[in-house]
Amino acid sequence: MRRNRRESEYTQPTEICPHPEYWHTGDCETTEQEVVELIGAFVRALQPELVVETGSYKGVMSRAIGEALKKNGHGRLITFEVDAALAEVSRRACRRLPVEVRHESSLAWRPAEKIDFCWLDSGIETRVQEFEQYYSYIKGSIIGIHDTAPHHPVRAQILEKIIDRLSPIWLPTPRGVMLAQVK
Numbered sequence: 001m002r003r004n005r006r007e008s009e010y011t012q013p014t015e016i017c018p019h020p021e022y023w024h025t026g027d028c029e030t031t032e033q034e035v036v037e038l039i040g041a042f043v044r045a046l047q048p049e050l051v052v053e054t055g056s057y058k059g060v061m062s063r064a065i066g067e068a069l070k071k072n073g074h075g076r077l078i079t080f081e082v083d084a085a086l087a088e089v090s091r092r093a094c095r096r097l098p099v100e101v102r103h104e105s106s107l108a109w110r111p112a113e114k115i116d117f118c119w120l121d122s123g124i125e126t127r128v129q130e131f132e133q134y135y136s137y138i139k140g141s142i143i144g145i146h147d148t149a150p151h152h153p154v155r156a157q158i159l160e161k162i163i164d165r166l167s168p169i170w171l172p173t174p175r176g177v178m179l180a181q182v183k
């Protein structure tokens with residue numbers, strides 16, 4: 001990461017995460033670097049064939065997943081980004097990696113095969129919709145949803161709409177991460 005800022009510039013201390021300054025990020029949209037490393041490690045541990053990310057932004061997570069897949073020696077990432085300029089930035093970040101950056105909405109896409117690992121990190125309103133749309137293809141797989149700290153609206157949407165189909169753990173990171181096996 002080029003500019004590594006303390007997460008406390010963007011996230012206030014909370015009861016469950018009193019030291020956001022321990023985490024680092026490029027900006028307020030990019031996932032915390034420590035969480036990026038965790039998701040890369042999941043891709044190494046799970047050896048997936050197909051990984052899907054929604055919301056590529058500048059490609060920091062996409063690149064980490066792509067590097068993990070390259071190290072695995074098999075598998076590919078499809079990552080979605082609605083902003084054309086950001087999709088191009090992400091493409092550049094993921095050059096020579098097994099990553100396809102699609103400049104289209106995650107919700108315009110219908111999966112046609114099993115998704116082995118999924119990272120949902122697009123709009124606040126779209127992540128639960130993506131879960132619903134991809135559900136048949138992520139059943140039994142591991143997924144991660146970003147921004148699930150108690151102060152984020154994504155958490156309430158998960159609890160209201162899809163919690164019965166998840167075996168979750170909630171990580172007390174600054175912005176929050178929910179990792180789950182999909183039932």
Ligand SMILES: C[S@@+](CC[C@H](N)C(=O)[O-])C[C@H]1O[C@@H](n2cnc3c(N)ncnc32)[C@H](O)[C@@H]1O
Nearest residue numbers: 030031055057061080081082105106121122123
């Ligand atoms: C929080 S950022 C993603 C951060 C990135 N995953 C990372 O870890 O660095 C959210 C991104 O999702 C994009 N986005 C929002 N809704 C989307 C959708 N339905 N499909 C694809 N991209 C979307 C936004 O343009 C934005 O770039």
